[in-house]
Amino acid sequence: QKEVEQNSGPLSVPEGAIASLNCTYSDRGSQSFFWYRQYSGKSPELIMFIYSNGDKEDGRFTAQLNKASQYVSLLIRDSQPSDSATYLCAAPTGANNLFFGTGTRLTVIP
Amino acid sequence: NAGVTQTPKFRILKIGQSMTLQCAQDMNHNYMYWYRQDPGMGLKLIYYSVGAGITDKGEVPNGYNVSRSTTEDFPLRLELAAPSQTSVYFCASSYVEWAHTGELFFGEGSRLTVL
Numbered sequence: 775q776k777e778v779e780q781n782s783g784p785l786s787v788p789e790g791a792i793a794s795l796n797c798t799y800s801d802r803g804s805q806s807f808f809w810y811r812q813y814s815g816k817s818p819e820l821i822m823f824i825y826s827n828g829d830k831e832d833g834r835f836t837a838q839l840n841k842a843s844q845y846v847s848l849l850i851r852d853s854q855p856s857d858s859a860t861y862l863c864a865a866p867t868g869a870n871n872l873f874f875g876t877g878t879r880l881t882v883i884p
Numbered sequence: 885n886a887g888v889t890q891t892p893k894f895r896i897l898k899i900g901q902s903m904t905l906q907c908a909q910d911m912n913h914n915y916m917y918w919y920r921q922d923p924g925m926g927l928k929l930i931y932y933s934v935g936a937g938i939t940d941k942g943e944v945p946n947g948y949n950v951s952r953s954t955t956e957d958f959p960l961r962l963e964l965a966a967p968s969q970t971s972v973y974f975c976a977s978s979y980v981e982w983a984h985t986g987e988l989f990f991g992e993g994s995r996l997t998v999l
Contacts, residue, residue, distance in 0.1 A: 782924065817974055817990035818927070862926060871942060872988070874919075874926035 777801060777867045780875035788883050793850040795878050797863030800844070807846045809837060810862040812877065818862055822848060853882045886910055890975050890991035897965040897998045905960040905994050907975030915978045916958040917942075917988065918950065920971040927974065933958055965998045972996075 780797050787793045799807070806825045810818040824830045824837040824846065838847040846865075850857055860877040867873040891906045909916065914935050919927040929942030933952040947969060949961040958977075962969060972995050976988040 778926075817993050818988075819990070820987045823987075864926075871929050874928075876924065876926045 777873040778863050778865050778875040780863050780878050782876055782878060784879040784881055786881045786883055787853050789853060789855060791853050791882075793853045793857065793880055793882070795848040795850075795861050795863075795880065797846045797848075797875055798844055799846065799865050801865070801867060802841075802844065804865045804867075806866060807837070807839060808864040808872070809835075809846075809848045810864060810874070812860045812862060814859070818874075850880075853880075855882045855884050858882050888975055888977055888989050888991035890973075890994050892994060893992065894995050895997070897962075897996065899965060899967065899998060901965050902961070902963050903965070903996075905962070905973055905975070905996075907958045907960065907991060908956050909958075909975075909977040909989070910956065911977060911979070911989065912955060913977035913979050913989070914955070915980065916952065917976045917978075918948070918958070918960045919974045919976065920944065921974060921993075922971050930960065930973075962996075967998050970996060970998045 778799050809822040811821045812818040822837040824839045827841050830837045834851045836849040858881050860879045862877045863875040864872050888909045917932045918930040921927045928944045930948050931950040933939045936955050939950050939952050972993045974993050975991040978988050
């Protein structure tokens with residue numbers, strides 16, 4: 775079983791809608807989770823991280839962590855065409871390995 | 885402040901050739917990493933270093949070697965290139981162990997094709 779699994783999509787939403795990206799993880803001991811955004815042909819960049827159960831909001835982005843159900847979500851409100859990218863969920867595995875999911879490709883349609 | 889700089893950006897190798905991907909960071913980060921990303925896949929850790937003189941294997945180290953003689957530089961050596969090593973390689977760095985900050989700073993990537 776993969777440490778982190780994501781629906782590869784693609785996910786298409788109209789401009790202004792809420793985009794919901796989901797990630798499940800297998801290690802119940804995982805304490806921290808990260809969302810990276812990767813534009814086509816570019817390198818990943820961190821956009822959100824969450825350590826505690828519940829929600830964490832940063833502007834139009836909300837990360838949600840449910841440890842009981844072992845899933846992490848990223849909500850993007852008021853989606854913009856500039857949000858079109860691949861979103862990678864990542865979680866620690868072992869002492870020094872950050873395991874990345876395969877990513878979900880999001881397209882925001884103007 | 886250039887961040888993380890990788891060279892070359894593109895390279896085509898023949899099977900059996902060797903090469904070194906260069907990575908340098910000017911942020912005085914202790915931790916440095918090499919990842920590879922295959923099409924439609926996540927990033928897989930090849931090697932990492934927690935400081936000058938210290939390196940360790942990641943998830944997919946076979947066919948690669950690294951060294952860390954200075955804080956700034958972390959080259960990745962490919963010996964006897966194989967088609968399976970065709971990928972995009974990302975170098976990254978962080979000030980402390982990533983689990984505390986969550987943020988890796990990535991270079992722009994090096995696209996390698998082995999024919």
